[in-house]
Every structure is written in C-alpha cells, then in structure tokens.
Amino acid sequence: MSGAQDIGVGVVGLGVMGRIHIGCLASGIAGARLVAVADQDESAARVLGSEHGVAYSGSAAGLLEAPGVDAVIVATPAETHAEIVEAAAVSGKHILCEKPFDCRLEAIDRALAAVASTGVVLQIGFQRRFDRSFQQLKEKAAAARAGDLVAIHVVSRDPLLAGPPRLIDGMSALFFDTTVHDFDMLRFLTGSEIEMVHVLASSAIHREERIDTAVFLVRMLNGIAATIDNSQAAHGYDQRVEVFGASGLLSAENEPEDAVWVADAAGSRAPQLPYFFPQRYARAYIDQMRSFVEAASRGVSDSPSGADGRAATVAALAAQRSVDEGRPVRVEEVG
C-alpha cells in the first residue's frame, strides 16, 4: 500500500503523544509513512528509529535535515513548540503541532509568520474535533435553527496523576494542557470567539500551591454563555459537553470501552470508561492523522489551524490572569 508518492513523516518528541502518532502511522495511514524520529534523548530516538527501521536524530534540527522528511509532527514539551514550528516552516515542511501551540504569543506569531510566508500546511493537534461524538454534536447543533445556541457546559477532567500539577513558564499547566482543548471546543461548536474568561481555581485536592481544579465562566463574542469544569485530580477521565438552545438540549456523554453492564449485590455498574486520552481518543488520533496527511498531500491547510491554536493559548493566558487577579478577564487584554 506504500508508494513513491507517500508523504514522509518525521516525529520529534518521543513522549506519550509522539508515540501515539507513531502508532497511528505504523497501523497504516494511506498516503503516509514514518521516515524519521527525533528526541533530545538521542538514545531513545535510536531505539525507536531502529524498531521502526527509520532514521533518528537527537534534535529537531537533525530531523528537519533527514532525507525524505516531507512533514513533521511536533510533540516536544509545550515551551518548545513555536520555535520548532518556525524552523520546520522555514525548512518547507508541513507541520502537525501538538497542543498547546505554545504559551508565548510572540513565539507563536513568529511561527505563524514563517508558515504564512512559506505556505506550508500547519495543523494544531486538537484531536477532539475529530471525535465522532463531538462532530455529531456540532452537526446536530448546526441543524437546529440559526441563533439557537444559548449555553454550553463542558466537563473535562483528567484522572489523578502522580505528583502535583506542573507549571509552564510559571503558569498553571492545567490551562495549557487541558483547558486549551475546552476553549477550542467552545470555538469549534459556536463558530465564535472567546470574549471573557472568569476562573475560580483551587488546589483543594492536591492540598498544595498548584491548581488542580478550576471552574470557568466564559462569554463568547456572539453572546453564548459557557461554563467549564476542569480537574487534573479526578476519579477518572470525564469528557462531556452539553449544548442548550431553544429547540432542546444536545449532550455528548462519556463513551465507554464497551457495552457491558454488571449487576450484582453491590448494585449496577455501567460499562467501563477509557482510562485516559490515548484510549478515549484512539480513533480521533487516527482520523486527525488522516486529515493532516490529506491536507499535506494537497498542500492546503485545514482545521484546526494555527489561528485556532493561537486563540486557545490567548484564552489560557486570560484564564491565568483571571486567577492571578481574582477577576473576569477579557481576552483582548492579553492577546
């Protein structure tokens, strides 16, 4: 099924997300093949390159010079994304960049300028846009009459992780790792921009000085009001969206692993939920990759775009300021 015309893909950053993308490619994505991997831990890159029979490098720069690399997947730590995107664009590579795009707007803007001037394809890894349930939600909401949407509630909670939540550039990782997905979901579902963010954050579960849970009030430019429930210390992976409008309520509930219920003396248990994002969005990651490969093949960018990535980061910066200053923040204040 592979051919000379296949797009050669290099993956930089071999953590959880980099390996998910490599797994998608290895399972067979028509029109693409893995040709190189890179990580600042060069030995890890060597092992994985050998395993897949592809080139490896200890740096993003090395990956960009590897022969046959037409497209790059950026899965390094968040703080390095924009710089690698910029370098890849200058090298003429198409780019699938993991979220968040970056946490620094200046770096994002430099990267966007490079992408614009070289005309490469740039897609940001908001894979939830490819989830069948959220796509159904958007389609059904759109099928209702115009102006129908009034309110949205997003639940997006991660299972309790080992260790306290991270900081990124001194800011709460919750906003950049998790909430960017939810901000993007609001933009995806409403077709509008985020106008204001008011956050109540707590470290109640970790009992430390790091935010692990937050509740958000969000106003969209078109008047839709939204709330978000986030946590990085939950009982399990909880991913739901409710959309309320004049004609009714649409809700995307959690998707279980199977359809098996157990009833015994302890009660009735619903089918088990996926443990975390690699399980919950396994299909979405494949469809995202297919979308990227098709966009790269045609040389025409598709959604979610670099602008989508920038907008989510701006909202995350507003969220951080809302917590810092204990007040609602308009996104125009930060970006």
Place this chain on the structure above:
Amino acid sequence: MSGAQDIGVGVVGLGVMGRIHIGCLASGIAGARLVAVADQDESAARVLGSEHGVAYSGSAAGLLEAPGVDAVIVATPAETHAEIVEAAAVSGKHILCEKPFDCRLEAIDRALAAVASTGVVLQIGFQRRFDRSFQQLKEKAAAARAGDLVAIHVVSRDPLLAGPPRLIDGMSALFFDTTVHDFDMLRFLTGSEIEMVHVLASSAIHREERIDTAVFLVRMLNGIAATIDNSQAAHGYDQRVEVFGASGLLSAENEPEDAVWVADAAGSRAPQLPYFFPQRYARAYIDQMRSFVEAASRGVSDSPSGADGRAATVAALAAQRSVDEGRPVRVEEVG
C-alpha cells in the same frame, strides 16, 4: 384518622402552589387538616372553600381570624410574602411560606423579627430539600471524607411558558422564582454560604428585553466553586445536580415518570420526564408538608428556615446586580 388534636391549616393564595398544598392536605397528612382558604379573588376562595367544606376569605387578614387556624400556608404573589408572614407571626400562627421569602430585605427582616419575638414556626417552601434524590446526594456527599467537595454544577430549567418572563419589583423573575431554589440547593449541599455571584444573562429565546436564560458562576465561602444553568424557556423540565470531589462524582439525574423505553424506527426514547414541578416534586411536596406539620406540632422550627429563605433572596439580589452592572457581585454588597 383526623382527631381533635389535629393542626388546623389555612391556605392563602389559591394559584398553582396554593392548590398543590391543598391537594397534599386533602390526600391525607397525619396530624393536620385544612380548615380555611383565602384569596384576594374572593369568589375563587368561596368555590374552593365550598369544595373542601372549609371557611373562606377574600384576604389574608380574614384567614388569620378564621376559627381553628393554627398554621398558615402563604402562597400569594412573591411581593406580598413577608408582610403576610409578619401578620401571621403576630397572630401566633405557624407558617409555611412559599419561596421566595420575599424580594425586599427590609420586609423580610421585619417578618423575621416578628417570628423571633412570637416564637412561631416558620418554614420556607424549598421543597427540593425533601426530594429523595437530592437528599441522597447530600447524604452520599457527606459520607465522603471531610473537605471533599470541590465543585458543583446545577441544571435547573423550566419548560417554555406562555408569554414573556415576568418582572418582580422591576427585577428579573427568573432569579426570584427559579434561581432561589438553586442558591438554596448550593447552601443545602455545602453547608456553606454564597460569597460571590457572576451572571451571564440573555433573552436569546424570547428575543425580548426580558431575561429567560442565565448562566451563573458562584463561589461559596468555604471555597467550593459552582455553576448554575437556568432557563425559563427550555424544551422540558430539567433538574439535575452534579457534585464533584476528590473521591468521585455524584450526580442526581432527572427522575422520569416511569421506566418505559420505546425503540422504533425513529430511535430509542427514554422514559418521559415529568412536565413541570407539580409532577416532578409531587412526593417532595407531601414530605415537606409532613415536615412542617410535625414542626408545628412540636413548636420547633426546622429546615428550611426563614434564614435560609433570606439567604436565597440576598443571592438573587446579587444576581440581579451582577446583570445590571456586568460584573461579579459579592453578596455582602447587597445584604
């Protein structure tokens, strides 16, 4: 089953709520009997009094003078509640007052003073505290370890009513008719006080200048963050609460009328939900009445108290100011 020691109950205000309370009494509440009814529409009072074989009056004052009235149920328009409560207290009658307690704090405070000085029982009609699901929710939340609760989400939407939403004293009836229930639910579940309210309101569905839908961000004094989704223009009666904490998620879902599912070519339909509050809370209204009758029999006030009623009104006033001034409002600013 009725006896000489039964408490004689008079009902003032013969609208929907007055008739629900009369229905509860007529179906048989041990220890109580209906003895008088009143409404400013005296002919309506006459008809209903005749139907039940009890005295009637064209005014609250007349009801308070009727023989055998030991307790009064106040179900008149909201703007008149506190004054009637005050008069009833002065007359030495026990009182079950519909929510909201009132919209004017001065009137509420005068009524509370009269209740305090005469020692009558006063209970406010937050019947959701008697709903078996919300009681279970509170019990199960309490059973989890101390300090567990972190976030609460309340959905409380009414079916689309004929005509635009009302104003009460120039303020949105949504906050005083509907949201007071949800503010009380937050206080009931958390055992804490509301500290701050931030409201995004819209008239998107009625397309008029009246608020029909609102989304709330609420901070409790003990740090719990909450969101509320309200509407008076929904597809149906939607009454849910989610409580999130370190040990998991508790959710009280809608209670259907029965357990019958229908699957046909159009898909699978869940059991029908109750049309509105008289159906949804039929059992809670009976249990509330039993609780009130027992409290009146013992002469000892129980929850929800007059103070509970005042706190919900204060939060509603804060909500109105949040909309008027487009900012979060601390309840200490209004009450």
Place this chain on the structure above:
Amino acid sequence: MSGAQDIGVGVVGLGVMGRIHIGCLASGIAGARLVAVADQDESAARVLGSEHGVAYSGSAAGLLEAPGVDAVIVATPAETHAEIVEAAAVSGKHILCEKPFDCRLEAIDRALAAVASTGVVLQIGFQRRFDRSFQQLKEKAAAARAGDLVAIHVVSRDPLLAGPPRLIDGMSALFFDTTVHDFDMLRFLTGSEIEMVHVLASSAIHREERIDTAVFLVRMLNGIAATIDNSQAAHGYDQRVEVFGASGLLSAENEPEDAVWVADAAGSRAPQLPYFFPQRYARAYIDQMRSFVEAASRGVSDSPSGADGRAATVAALAAQRSVDEGRPVRVEEVG
C-alpha cells in the same frame, strides 16, 4: 377524613403481605379503615390490633364475625387462601386475596362458586397490574396497531433468600409465589390466554433438590410467544418486561429508588434498585388498595378477578408438570 360510610376492612394473615396492606390502610386510603386483624398466632394479632386500636382474632372465622368488617384481605399462607375466600364470600364480605389464589383448583372452584352466588367483590393481589410502568407498557402496546405484538420477554427475579426455596403441596413454590405474577403479566399485556408452558428448571444456585431458577417458553392462544426468566436466588430484585412488535420494542426497565449515580475509581454505579417487592411496589400496593376499596364501595368486581387468579394457578400447575415430565405442557391438560 374517615366517616360513617367508610368500608371496614379486616386483614387475616399478619406476615409480610398482611403488614404491607395494614400499612397502606394506616397511611390513609379514602373510604376505608382498618377494623380488625387476625392471625393463627393470636398473640401477634393482639399486639397488632392493640397498636392500631382495632379488634383481633386468632382465626379467619373469628375475623369474619368481628363487628364492622365489610371486607377482608386474605394474606395467609397460599394453601389456605381458597377456603378463607369461600368462607368470606359466604359471610358476604368483599375480598382482596393475595396471590396465588390457591394451588388446588377444586378449592378455587368452590370459592369462585361461593363468590358468584353471593355477589361479593373478589380481587386477586396481582399488584403489578397497578404499577405505573407496566400500565404504561400496556397502554403503549395497545396504542400500536392491532395485531402488533409478537413476542414478550419477562424477567422476574427475587433476591437470594435465607434457606432453600419452599415447597407448596409438594410443588415448587417458585411457580406459585413468583411465576404466577409473570403468567398474569402475560395475560394482562396480551389480553389472551396461556396455551402452552415449557420449563427448564434448575437448582444450580442452591445446589439442593429445590428449584430456585427457571426459564420458560410460553405460547399464548393468540400466537404470541413469550419467555420468562425467574429466580429466587438472584443478586437483587430484577423486574423487567420487553414487548416486541412490528412497530418497535417497548421495555419496562427496573425502577430505581432515586436518580443518583456515583462515579469513582471503581467505575460508574447506577441508582440503587429497591431491595424487594415491598419497596419496588409500594405505590402499586396503595393503588391496588384504592382500586379494591372503590370496587367494594360500588359492589362491582374489577380486575384482577378471581378468574385471573385461577388462570395463573393453572399455568403454574402446567409449569410444575412440565418440570416433572420434562416436556411442554398445554394448560388444558391440567385445568
């Protein structure tokens, strides 16, 4: 609420079912009042009579002679039902007889003859006919087009009881205690008669020589095919019915105690189910009593009738023979 015209009700048999009926009467049934109780354990009758301030007796005969008894509720052991019904009919009392009507057809037929000659009201305690879900099921099935029903599946399982299943007249109590309900449900839903019963029974759970679990294939006279899943050794009380027809599938699922879900590290648990029949059918028992009192007041028998009771017993006898002889049995062979 009680008056001179109230029907005086005596209850004979003060086990679980007798006490449920007494509880219904004590909670207030318009038009009826408890006037006497009886049990062969006379001291138990005395205690309960004293508690409720009514007459007591050590025998059914004594109860029938007590002053003010207009109607009798028969809740004694199954083997004694028909004889007490016969005596009560001869005494001119209206009768609500617990299921099964009896296990001996001759006794049933004598009782039915006495009822017919004296014209008293006789109702058999198939309370599931008064359950709102099964009533909805029947109404919705009837609303579908004529001849629609094709197949029915009934699940009716009891929680594991202490000790092995009983025998009644040497026959499996499962068929007379439990399956009679399900046979009646098939007749109630289809408006047709049971024609054939084929049973596969096991004592797999009790590992004794007593049947605790059985699966039934049933053909109705009108051609509808049904299956029943029974057990007296289940994980909980499981009461469901599915009705399949050309236009779709109707299913009455289990009715939970409330609507509270719990999600934690162990998964998601559905709301708790009622422990057993007193909880599951609490409302149906009240509605059954109201129906009986109304029928007795008017002197006109209503469903479920003595003939309904007889038909269920005939089917139970056929089930016992099917097990004894290891083959399908037509009900005309036994009744």
Place this chain on the structure above:
Amino acid sequence: MSGAQDIGVGVVGLGVMGRIHIGCLASGIAGARLVAVADQDESAARVLGSEHGVAYSGSAAGLLEAPGVDAVIVATPAETHAEIVEAAAVSGKHILCEKPFDCRLEAIDRALAAVASTGVVLQIGFQRRFDRSFQQLKEKAAAARAGDLVAIHVVSRDPLLAGPPRLIDGMSALFFDTTVHDFDMLRFLTGSEIEMVHVLASSAIHREERIDTAVFLVRMLNGIAATIDNSQAAHGYDQRVEVFGASGLLSAENEPEDAVWVADAAGSRAPQLPYFFPQRYARAYIDQMRSFVEAASRGVSDSPSGADGRAATVAALAAQRSVDEGRPVRVEEVG
C-alpha cells in the same frame, strides 16, 4: 507496509459480505493483501478486480488457480459454501468461510475431511466472537466462580428487509442466516454444547408463509438454560446478551454509533444505533480478519473452527425440525 511474505488473499462471492472483507483488506491488514476476486457474475468480478488492481474470475475454481492466492474467503450463497471449502482445501488454500458453514451436513463433513487431510486453516465467519462487548461478557463470566452461569438470554433482531424472508433448501433462512450466530454465541459463552431446541415461530409481521420472527428455548449439555429472541422484521438492529448467574447479571447492551443524546419537546432520545451488521461489527470484521491472517501465517487453526460451524448448523437443523413438528428437538436427532 506490504512485503513479499504477505499472504495473498482471494475473495469469492462479491455480495455484501464479500465487499466487507475486501474493505477490511483494503484498509490495511498487516501481513495480508488482496490478490484476486471472483463471482459467478464475471462482469462484477472484473469491475471490482480492476478497481483494486487484482486478478478476477467468474468462478471459485478460477480463483483457486489464480497466481499468488494463499488463502480464500468464501462469501458466496450459503448453499455453496461447503463445496467451495472442500475444493479450496484440496487446493491447499487456507479458508475463512462465511456463516453458515452450509445447510447440508454431508457436504460439511466432506469439507471437514478435506480440511483435516490437507491441514489447511479453516475459520468460520462468526465475527461476533471478535466483538469487544461479547468478549468482555465472556471474560467477566469466566472470572466469576466456576459453575456460576445458570441462564442466558440472547436478543438478535435484524431490521425489516425488503421482500419476504428467503428459504434455503426449503428451510427458513432465519435459522441459517441469523440464529446460527446466536447458537454460536451460546456455545462461545458457555463452553458447552447445545442439547435441545424448542422454537415458536411466526410470520406475524410479514403476514406470509415465511417465518420472520422466532423465540427459542435452548438447553445446553451442562444444564444452562437459554432463550433467544430472533426477528428479521424489527425496528432496527438489536443485538444484546444477558448472562445470569449466582453472583449477578452481566449484560451486553446495544452499542450506539456515538454518545450524543437529544432532549427536546418530543422527549429524550438515546444515541443512534448502527443500522445493521456492517456498521455494528465493523471493528469485529477487522479483528476477525487479523485473527485469520495470523492463523494462516502460522498454519495453525484458531476459533471459530469448522467444528464450531458444523455445530451451529446442526442446531439450526434442529430448530427447523422443531417448527416443522411443533415440539422440542434434541440435536442428536439431526446431527
């Protein structure tokens, strides 16, 4: 990803099932590639062969002679399966044969003899064994304590098809197209053999002389009792299994297409179910193909085997006789 060591697969029979298998291969199955197609409609074979760039033939014999064919997928009409399997085995090809294996036991036995003598891999297309929910059901049932299973209920209904149900060799296609899956499910879940089948069949929906709906009572050799609800005239594709035992109830419910609920004035609708088997078992067909390719690569047969296919056909023959003779039939009577 394809290599010289890939197994070359030919598909004979280009109806719905043949095209599903071709689709699986085209989407990328590691270790296999499509090399030839055949259908008695040679022009259809030519079109499809051309589309996929592979050889084509107007007959099974032609396919078996095509170069590079290591394995054959048999998806022709049921009546022809065993003969093609026999010929393929004689040709030394590994075989994935659609269900039913065949309707004639003599033909099946000749095919099994050929398979045994040549040592090729033979797998029967009971793809439900590869469904994640049914696999979970089996695993969880096995995890319960030994001897636990007591009763099983299988619901397996097809959406109403155009035209009346077919006959195969004068027998009801329902048993050979649909019920064989359910018989296999019972054998898969219990690890035991079917002992007796009693069928109540009807043509109530088609109002013709063809069976479209049937209810089954089944006894397994190990004492487990089962019921099956079948229809080829249902409101939608309905695929459920309940397993009851001492420690509780396991149920595999229908798997929806996504997790989106819609609540509006018409009520609450559950997520849409897959239209029919190609949608419902899309993933299972892929996993079945992977299993077959792996078995063929290793040259070692795996489940479901030819013996599994024969057992299901024997049970279907017993079902047909049960209908013909209006009685329970022991499988040893027919096979």
